[in-house]
Amino acid sequence: MAADPHTLRSLSMEPQSTIAQDRVGALLNGRYELLRLVGAGGMGAVYEARNTWTGRRVAIKVLHPAFAQNEEVLARFFREAQAATRIAHPSIVEVLDLGQDGADGVYYIVQEFLEGRDLRAEMDEVGAMSPRRAVELMAPVMAALAAAHAKGVVHRDIKPENIFIAHGPDGAVTPKLIDFGISKMVDLEPDLLRRTTPGTTLGTPYYMSPEQCRGDAGLDGRSDVWGVGAVLYEMLSGSLAFEAPNYNSLIVKIVTSAPAPLAERAPEVPAELAAIVHRALTASLDARLPSMEAFLEALRRYPLDRPSAPPMPCVPARRRAVVPAVAGLGVACALLLALASRGSAVHSAPAPVARPAATRVEVIAPAAVETVPASAVAAPPRAIARPRRVAAPRTAVRPASRVELAPPVVAPPPLERSANGALILPP
Known part of the structure; x- marks a missing residue:
């Protein structure tokens, strides 16, 4: 019997957690003991269970009894088990059994039990992911989808909830694609293909391709390319590719517009990677990435190990010799500055030379004569004040000469006194 859309909606919206919880502890088909309820929805429930014959822990998806006579729902339920078995990929959840309970007639699928989330x-906890993390998680799923497409199976419901990050006993992480419930086997007989009526939409709206939103017939693997692109967009940016206040507005937006550039939502995403994601989200089937293999190959070519722009090297600025602009700077100060600027290590100042308090040092400069107290020569000052310019005595004026900085030495040479009591500076 064909499914009535109104009945499907009302049944899928009806809370089933109470009915599902009542089954905990039951023995399904005389073999599978239902240990605990993992989750419940409108179509059925998932349990952690144990095969009492082998002792293996398994997961069992039980279809709600209300759908036991619904041909369309049953076809989708069987298709999920058949599709996963047909593909047999390590990144697709393994289906172990399919059956009907002899006591109350409910249908069930037995799958491998997965630890993880x-x-x-994962996205709710960490938010936007790095390009490396996003690609590492999605590449195995894309390989599984490529294998599915090669077997004539289109998933049609790619979304974060259908990608499980499984943790093995050894700690290895294996992303797995689950729930092929609305998958489409493109080589089935025409009467089975007609179970999905053209003009109906199947999938999760936020991740549906434009052709799914329109209800087009003849969907192929490029619809899954779009779905993966929408998931990658959200993983990289932390935002949905398309958002709208209601279902109808969302459908119109997907069909008629393009997503906001990743450069606006996540400027840190490299332009090359953003371009790959946007090509997967191209509305035109002819312009979109042609296959999941092509999509995966484009991501594999993207250099995930390419280092980002290196920071500027932290090299100490080279010290430059400072030549004071003020003419007539005291030679004792200039010598100390020269020693410091050329990297000479002065561990201690020379011992002060006893001088009479009135003794002054005469410094000859091109434009003026400057005098500083001799006591200033005894030790390097902590701060160099701007020198005071004074008029030069006529007797002290000599032809202008260039003051040359002495080569680096450990300590300044001793100063000698002239006959008139002035200090004689070294040449």
Whole structure:
């Protein structure tokens, strides 16, 4: 019997947690003991269970009894088990059994039990991911989808909730694609293909391709390319590729517009990677990445190990010789500055030379004569004040000469006194 859309909506919206919880502890088909309820939805429930014959821990998806006579729902339920078995990929959850309970007639799928959490929970915790992390998580899923497409299976419901990040006993992480419930086997008989009526939309709206939103017939792997692009967009930016206040507005937006550039939502995402994601989200099928293999290959070519722009090297600025602009700077100060600027290490100042308090040092400069107290020569000052310019005595004026800085030495040479009591500076 065909499914009535109104009945499907009302049943899927009906809370099933109470009914599902009542099954905990039951023995399904005389073999599977239901240990605990993992999750419940409108279509059924998932349990952690144990195969009492082998002792293996498994996950069992039980279809709600209300759908036991619904041909369309049953076809989708069987298709999920058949599709996963048909592909047999390490990044697709393994289906172990499919059956019907002999006691109350409910249908069930037995799958491998996975430890971990889905991608939605991961994204809710960490927010936007680095390009490396996003690609590492999605590449195995894309390889699984490529294998599915090669077997004629289109998933049609790519979303973070259907990507499970499984943790193995050894700590290895294996992303796995789950829930092929609305997958489409493109080589099935025409009567089975007609179970999905053209003009109906199947999938999660935020990740549906434009052709899915329009209800087009003849969907192929490029719809999954779009779905993966929408998930990668959200992983990299922390934002949905398309948002709208209601379902109808969202459908119109997906069909008629392009997503906001990743450069605006996540400027740190490299332009090359953003371009790959946007090509997957191209509305035109002809312009979109042609296959999941092409999408995966484009990501593999992207240099994830390429280092980002290195920071500027932290090299100490080279010390430059400072030549004071003020003419007539005291030679004792200039000598000390020269020693410091050329990297000479002066561990201690020379011992002060006893001088009469009135003794002054005469310094000959091109434009003026400057005098500083001799006591200033005894030790290097902590701060160099701007020298005071005074008129030069006529007797002290000599032809202008260039003051040359002495080569670096450990300590200044001793100063000698002239006959008139002035200090004689070294040449």
